[in-house]
């Protein structure tokens with residue numbers, strides 16, 4: 001069976017730019033356009049040339065090699081000709097291959113927002129499309145509020161779409177601008193557009209917002225009803241609740257039989273393996289934490305804590321995975337926690353090079369120990385290094401490199417003569433190494449920082465092994481309120497080669513919990529490095 005072509009239109013750089021808190025710099029736009037182009041996206045909508053200096057500069061050169069480089073704008077205003085409309089002129093002066101204009105298609109909006117007659121709006125759509133076509137570019141029309149407009153005045157919404165189509169628009173895109181339309185309505189309305197307005201599905205697109213959490217479902221419903229272009233964004237960013245998430249749509253189209261058997265896109269299975277990386281690089285550029293529960297690409301998308309799941313998963317991954325994690329460049333994670341059984345632990349230990357047989361009684365006592373400690377407030381699923389140290393200690397494999405005999409920490413606030421507040425923290429740590437006692441004193445920005453510096457100041461013969469490590473993240477969580485409160489501290493450490501590890505401490509005293517996590521971090525580092533030295 002010949003597959004039909006589906007076209008992917010990315011609006012990360014335009015609708016995504018309308019996300020609260022997102023503001024791309026010129027170089028960032030270039031970078032993202034290059035990623036999308038390389039990934040195999042058909043259209044990259046880069047912004048609105050003429051609306052701001054960044055977008056105008058971005059469109060002064062073509063930013064894609066294969067993808068259709070698309071400028072966004074709005075239809076010309078009533079009362080001016082297309083050639084005299086400054087907004088339209090900005091898009092036509094750009095280096096875009098295609099121009100996508102937003103057009104009103106809800107009569108209510110024409111009256112209230114544009115303040116012109118319904119016929120004038122149709123004329124504006126017609127003349128604007130003709131101007132784009134005359135400039136030699138591909139024309140696209142985003143029919144804004146199409147679904148709401150169709151419900152309010154079906155004939156007028158269809159007239160808008162038909163006017164754009166008849167004037168030569170390559171794509172007429174039906175927009176669920178307010179994001180409230182349900183998949184069943186999207187499906188019925190698209191079928192009516194194809195049937196009644198006579199616009200073939202291969203000339204129709206869908207642009208869905210996520211205000212009821214159904215932008216992906218709406219986009220796929222529109223494809224099932226006949227449209228052949230999908231608009232969306234990386235990681236679903238976009239105005240308000242965001243746009244249809246291409247990071248979910250793309251793998252669904254390529255991996256789910258009901259779509260993969262009927263359609264092809266410009267993205268190969270090989271490129272799809274770069275999807276998780278693309279999604280994470282994009283979050284990194286936005287300086288935001290990736291959503292761990294994002295479909296396909298989230299860190300938890302193929303993770304399991306549950307013992308019953310892990311046991312079956314390790315026998316046959318398909319038992320609990322809807323697609324192979326590698327197909328989207330993600331990875332399976334079997335975690336150890338109080339929800340785990342022997343299968344989780346054997347896998348977790350094997351991944352760390354620790355081999356334990358299923359009938360080894362130490363495995364049962366280790367599982368019991370982890371469950372007991374998690375009940376006290378520890379959480380090992382994200383504290384990889386502390387879990388490893390706990391397991392290795394339990395199996396008798398971690399030497400006592402050094403012994404902390406005491407530590408002390410004082411915090412002082414001074415107020416100087418002009419009333420400025422000056423905070424001072426000082427820590428003293430005494431350690432014993434091979435029978436020799438060493439004392440280190442350090443000042444820090446706060447008590448934890450002072451203790452960290454003092455603890456890592458002089459570990460005698462081990463000092464060179466820990467010199468390149470630094471504490472890069474510190475999280476404190478109070479687990480239950482009131483006088484019974486317990487504090488959980490998670491520390492992330494990084495070494496000079498960019499390796500990261502996380503450790504945990506729990507106590508009713510925040511300093512004590514922090515110190516425990518710091519100690520685990522240093523001992524983990526020494527263990528790994530001495531093991532590597534021995535193996536070399």
Ligand SMILES: CC(=O)SCCNC(=O)CCNC(=O)[C@H](O)C(C)(C)COP(=O)(O)OP(=O)(O)OC[C@H]1O[C@@H](n2cnc3c(N)ncnc32)[C@H](O)[C@@H]1OP(=O)(O)O
Nearest residue numbers: 018048050051052074075076077102103104113114144177
């Ligand atoms: C659904 C969407 O996401 S559409 C995209 C929305 N994105 C943006 O608006 C981001 C970029 N926009 C901008 O930088 C500015 O709004 C500009 C440069 C386009 C226009 O700025 P201004 O000329 O100052 O107008 P302003 O933003 O105040 O108002 C929008 C104007 O466009 C008109 N307009 C809105 N949609 C259309 C349309 N489809 N066709 C013609 N005119 C339109 C409005 O009626 C309003 O005109 P008015 O000032 O005469 O009432």
Ligand SMILES: CC(=O)C(=O)O
Nearest residue numbers: 102142144145175177
């Ligand atoms: C065009 C557009 O972004 C919308 O209608 O939502």
